[in-house]
Structures are given as structure tokens and as C-alpha cells.
Amino acid sequence: MSEEQDVITGIEAPVYLKYNFTAGAAAARFLHQIKKGVLTGQRCPSCQQVYIPPRGSCAACGCPTEEEVEVxxxxxxxxxxxxxxxxxxxxxxxxxxxxxxxxxxxxxxxxxxxxxxxxxxxxxxxxxxxxxxxxxxxxxxxxxxxxxxxxxxxxxxxxxxxxxxxxxxxxxxxx
Amino acid sequence: MSQPEVLQQSFELGFTYTRSVGPVVGRFLTELRNRNIVGIKASDGRVVVPPMEYDPDTAEELSEFVEVGQEGEIVSFAWVKEPREAHPMDRPFAWAMIRLDGADVPMIHCVAANAESDVATGARVKAVWADETIGFITDIRCFELA
CATH class of the missing domain: 2.40.50 (OB fold (Dihydrolipoamide Acetyltransferase, E2P))
Structure with a gap:
């Protein structure tokens, strides 16, 4: 081993994840609205909570959320x-x-x-x-x-x- | 509620890790930069390539480096018909377990070959070095049939 050269002490080990994100129905509606400058969530029909950005369902109740609500x-x-x-x-x-x-x-x-x-x-x-x-x-x-x-x-x-x-x-x- | 236009966007998430390699792997990589391949002698006398830091049986610290040959024998392999972007070659190749001359444990690397039928268990291969070596496993660009 050459004495003149530095010993290797580290390596670069990057990980790149390349993917194509497709917005679901709820996220796409939110994005279409924000393109118009409007923040739009969805209300849960069961617990009445308003979610933004909407995910299409209520995390607490599990119900689909459809009613759109401007915030x-x-x-x-x-x-x-x-x-x-x-x-x-x-x-x-x-x-x-x-x-x-x-x-x-x-x-x-x-x-x-x-x-x-x-x-x-x-x-x-x-x-x-x-x-x-x-x-x-x-x-x-x-x-x-x-x-x-x-x-x-x-x-x-x-x-x-x-x-x-x-x-x-x-x-x-x-x- | 009408269906909105589908929206899609490409994303790249990068984890730009650097990793410290320690003295044993560091020695292996430093030797690769000098176009040498070294293994390490385990407590039972086996030569392990790439070198490992601790004995596989006794867990004692290992330090006796051994230079091994740049040719060896394919122990097993898998042919990659359609290389992906992250693969080391942009044409079909083999991932192979290669037992280098003087080593007792095979090491994984890629084997360049024109066709799957050219690759076989027991085939002799030799290391092909990169034009410029930097102290990384890709300093061995690939193995080719000897």
C-alpha cells in the first residue's frame, strides 16, 4: 500500500428514489382549487371535522369524505x-x-x-x-x-x- | 362530485449519505485504488474477501490482510436481461459470486458477457479495472471471462 496516498476513510452512498406521484381524487380537487387561490378541505359526514389537505376519508371515523368546504x-x-x-x-x-x-x-x-x-x-x-x-x-x-x-x-x-x-x-x- | 383531471408529477427523493468505512474496509478500498484486491485471514485460516472486521466464528478482531488474485471462479450467478438505471452496466450482464484465487469465500460482482450461455458455474473470470480508480468497489469495473 502506497504511503503517499491517503487511506480511504469514507464513501459516498446516496440513495435516490425516483417516482411518479399521482394525486388521488381528493388531493387533485384540492390542487385544482389552490390553483385558483382557494383552500378547500373536506368535511367528515360523521364527526364533522374538516380536513385540509383532504385525503378522501376521515382518519378518525374511516368514513369517505365528499363534502367540500372552503377554509x-x-x-x-x-x-x-x-x-x-x-x-x-x-x-x-x-x-x-x-x-x-x-x-x-x-x-x-x-x-x-x-x-x-x-x-x-x-x-x-x-x-x-x-x-x-x-x-x-x-x-x-x-x-x-x-x-x-x-x-x-x-x-x-x-x-x-x-x-x-x-x-x-x-x-x-x-x- | 365530479372527477377532477388527474394530476401527476415526477419526484426524486435523495438521501445523500456519506458513510465512514473503518480501517478494514478502508484498507480494502485503498488497495482497490492501487488496483490490488485484499482479503483478511479468519481464525480458522480462511481468507475472506472483501475483508471483514470481526471473525465470523469467534468474533475476535481481524487484522491479517492477504492479497488475493485478480482472477477467480464463478460459484453462482444470475443473468440480468434488462439492466436498470442503477445497475453497473447498460447491457445484459451477470451478477456473480466469484471466488478469487487465494480466497476461500466468494465475493459478489458483475460479469460482462455477450450472452447468458457464455456464463457458467465454474467459469474462470478476471477483474477489469476502471480507467481511473478512486477507492470504491466500482474500481473493479466488472469481471470478464478469462
Whole structure:
């Protein structure tokens, strides 16, 4: 063995999974709607929970879900994390915030980014609203929304997160 | 509820792992870069290629490297009629268990051949080296019939 050359200590061992994703009926309807700038979930006929993005069935009851329900682009932060480690091939530079958000009118969270905020001030129960891309850039994609940003509304108590009507938090307080 | 237009999109999910190989496999790969193939001597005297770190019977740490031949014998094989993208060759080839001269345990590698009928258990093969060796198993580009 040559002394001049470095000993091999490691190898690259990448795994690539290439596949073709076909959206099912529920996801395809959601994507057609978001291309028009509308967030659309589905309501379970049994427990009345609204799911977004819809999966075509209720995870709790097992019932098929068919009724389509438009939800708001205002949401409440259910949980969040401040990402400080760069992820390979991810164009977003840390630190940034990714959060579980429950849209008004929905009962389950989805993941999206929080921006235009002081990261250290972001908190559970905080009210946020979608910042949409320009309409001419809308596609069949959740990133038609660039991110959510804080809005000047009172925090939602933890026990109320995921239970707001589509009319929103202040609308709920007025009821 | 009407059926929406079907939406499809191609995706690639990549796990860009690097792996540290340790001193034993590291030695094997370093030797490959120098176009040598080494195995390791087990407690019962068998030569194992590629070398393993611990004895298969006693689990004791192994360290006695042994250079083995670059030719050997096919112990068993499977012919690949339609190579896939990740395969080492873009034409039909054989995956084979090859017992190199001086080794007691076969090693898996690919065998280039024109036809399945050219490959046989007991056939002699020899290593074909890549033009440029980097310290990876693909430094042996393939084996071909000797």
C-alpha cells in the first residue's frame, strides 16, 4: 500500500428514489382549487371535522369524505420549530420557521413557513395569514402561498386551536 | 362530485449519505485504488474477501490482510436481461459470486458477457479495472471471462 496516498476513510452512498406521484381524487380537487387561490378541505359526514389537505376519508371515523368546504387563509399556529441547520438542496436559508397551522374553518393542521416575523417572538396560538404569490404564478401547488405572516389579532387559547369557524377568531368572539 | 383531471408529477427523493468505512474496509478500498484486491485471514485460516472486521466464528478482531488474485471462479450467478438505471452496466450482464484465487469465500460482482450461455458455474473470470480508480468497489469495473 502506497504511503503517499491517503487511506480511504469514507464513501459516498446516496440513495435516490425516483417516482411518479399521482394525486388521488381528493388531493387533485384540492390542487385544482389552490390553483385558483382557494383552500378547500373536506368535511367528515360523521364527526364533522374538516380536513385540509383532504385525503378522501376521515382518519378518525374511516368514513369517505365528499363534502367540500372552503377554509380561510387566516390560520393559528398550533406548533412550530425554528430551523437552524441547512438542509441539502433546500433553497431556504436558515434560520427559518416551519409551523403546523390550522386554517380558520379547518380542524387539522398543515405545514407551512412563517416569515416577516421576529423568530424569537413566534408562539403557539399566534394568528397568521397567507402571503400569496402573484396570481399569474399560481400552479397546482401549496407554495402558491409563499409563507404565512403574523397579523394583529389576539392569540387563540390553546384549547381553541383547531376549533375556529371559517369566519375567523374575531368572528368567533363576536358570536 | 365530479372527477377532477388527474394530476401527476415526477419526484426524486435523495438521501445523500456519506458513510465512514473503518480501517478494514478502508484498507480494502485503498488497495482497490492501487488496483490490488485484499482479503483478511479468519481464525480458522480462511481468507475472506472483501475483508471483514470481526471473525465470523469467534468474533475476535481481524487484522491479517492477504492479497488475493485478480482472477477467480464463478460459484453462482444470475443473468440480468434488462439492466436498470442503477445497475453497473447498460447491457445484459451477470451478477456473480466469484471466488478469487487465494480466497476461500466468494465475493459478489458483475460479469460482462455477450450472452447468458457464455456464463457458467465454474467459469474462470478476471477483474477489469476502471480507467481511473478512486477507492470504491466500482474500481473493479466488472469481471470478464478469462
Amino acid at each position: 380561510a387563509d387566516k390560520a393559528t399556529i398550533q406548533s412550530f420549530t425554528i430551523v437552524t441547520i441547512p438542509i441539502p438542496n433546500n433553497p431556504i436559508q436558515p434560520p427559518y420557521i416551519i409551523a403546523n397551522l390550522v386554517a380558520d374553518g379547518a380542524n387539522i393542521s398543515f405545514l407551512h413557513l412563517i416569515s416577516e416575523c421576529v423568530n424569537e417572538d413566534v408562539h403557539i396560538g399566534q394568528r397568521v395569514q397567507a402571503l400569496w404569490k402573484p396570481e399569474e404564478e399560481w400552479d397546482y401547488a401549496m407554495d402558491n402561498i409563499r409563507y404565512f405572516r403574523p397579523i394583529d389579532e389576539p392569540d387563540v387559547p390553546v384549547e381553541m386551536i383547531g376549533k375556529l369557524p371559517v369566519t375567523g377568531w374575531e368572528g368567533s368572539a363576536d358570536d
